[in-house]
Amino acid sequence: MAESASIAEELRAQAGAAARARVIVVLGPTAGGKSDLAMELARRYDGELISADSMQVYRGMDIGTAKPTAQERAEIRHHAIDLVDAHEEGFTVAKWLAVAEQAITEIQARGRVPIVVGGTNLYIRAFFEGLDEAPAADSEFRAELAAISSEKLHARLGASDPTAAARLHVNDRRRVIRALEIAHATGETATERRTAWDDASVTPRRGDLFTVILDWPVELINRRINARVRRMFDGGFIEEVSTLLSRGGLCPQARAACGYEELIGALGDMTRAPRQVDIDLAAESTKIRSRRLAKQQRTWLKRFRALRPGIAIECADDATAINLADACEVVLARA
Structure with a gap:
């Protein structure tokens, strides 16, 4: 013992x-x-x-x-x-x-x-x-989106990225606009970018x-x-x-x-x-x-x-x- x-x-x-x-x-x-x-x-x-x-x-x-x-x-x-x-x-x-x-x-x-x-x-x-190397904010595109109602913004996201739209509340304008902005700048939806990360191997920055x-x-x-x-x-x-x-x-x-x-x-x-x-x-x-x-x-x-x-x-x-x-x-x- x-x-x-x-x-x-x-x-x-x-x-x-x-x-x-x-x-x-x-x-x-x-x-x-x-x-x-x-x-x-x-x-x-x-x-x-x-x-x-x-x-x-x-x-x-x-x-x-x-x-x-x-x-x-x-x-x-x-x-x-x-x-x-x-x-x-x-x-x-x-x-x-x-x-x-x-x-x-x-x-x-x-x-x-x-x-x-x-x-x-x-x-x-x-x-x-x-942090993700996301594209910089596009002031012109963002101003265009700012003039659109929350419901229409959410519907627009839902048409191109239904998974992201289901995850974000209709009134969460900041994140909905950011998702649309990233897709506009990169040609990839937020879900596609997330899936790519999910499928990649982890490379920790700390040892x-x-x-x-x-x-x-x-x-x-x-x-x-x-x-x-x-x-x-x-x-x-x-x-x-x-x-x-x-x-x-x-x-x-x-x-x-x-x-x-x-x-x-x-x-x-x-x-x-x-x-x-x-x-x-x-x-x-x-x-x-x-x-x-x-x-x-x-x-x-x-x-x-x-x-x-x-x-x-x-x-x-x-x-x-x-x-x-x-x-x-x-x-x-x-x-």
């Missing part, structure tokens, strides 16, 4: 030494246990967490984005959350990347381990490979990354998603969205977040109490959309499975943050 404990302690020490020279990145599908694993790694290796979730930047969007609780934030320091109010427009991936890079610098200066938890495809892409990928069988991740959505709707999500709407509403980007868009539609104009049938429909729609998101995430995460040093873990039904962290520790000790 003593020898076994000694080996475990030595392994933990080796992994800790390796971790202090690394930026750990935890990736996986929505509801896949990324945050729980990241918390356990932070406890073991004196780490701090950096969120790579584009919706956790908004204040007040807590339950629907599975934001860390007050207790978790008191235990482990978190970065890149609660950066702007939900009604504020104009938060970009470039702004997030600047926050994340600054956080990494400060965390490492304290002798601690940065742990990035992701997250949003675009944010992870920018973190690994830098100090240790990547952890959590992969789940479809049946299990769908079950976890359904359970999370039930907890959301039973645990104050309706009150959270009602409060946000009463305090200035949500900007188009925040409003389009999974679960929020569906529930806002069910709440209507807030002049009457929502019908339970509408709430139930919003919950079911959120489950469906979340499962589709997880499928998309599994597709683009395949690009990261070959990255070294790193580990891809095939998760089972009994997976816990502790045994997942144990698996990471074995590989990290050799990194």
Whole structure:
């Protein structure tokens, strides 16, 4: 027993030494246990967490984005959350990347381990490979688009790039115009550019990354998603969205977040109490959309499975943050 404990302690020490020279990145599908694993790694290796979730930047969007609780934030320091109010427009991936890079610098200066938890495809892409070399703004073309109504702009995008149009809210003029502008300048739709990136191999711009990928069988991740959505709707999500709407509403980007868009539609104009049938429909729609998101995430995460040093873990039904962290520790000790 003593020898076994000694080996475990030595392994933990080796992994800790390796971790202090690394930026750990935890990736996986929505509801896949990324945050729980990241918390356990932070406890073991004196780490701090950096969120790579584009919706956790908004204040007040807590339950629907599975934001860390007050207790978790008191235990482990978190970065890149609660950066702007939900009604504020104009938060970009470039702004997030600047926050994340600054956080990494400060965390490492304290002798601690940065742990990035992701997250949003675009944010992870920018973190690994830098910002996309998108064409510069075309002032003349943009002025032409500015004179068109939001509905017609969205319809125009839908005609050329239905996938992007389905992803963007009709009132998200800034991003709709940018998608049209990029297609006008490059001859490629936003979806074509994204697909090309999804199919390419990853070339990290940093050499100090240790990547952890959590992969789940479809049946299990769908079950976890359904359970999370039930907890959301039973645990104050309706009150959270009602409060946000009463305090200035949500900007188009925040409003389009999974679960929020569906529930806002069910709440209507807030002049009457929502019908339970509408709430139930919003919950079911959120489950469906979340499962589709997880499928998309599994597709683009395949690009990261070959990255070294790193580990891809095939998760089972009994997976816990502790045994997942144990698996990471074995590989990290050799990194």
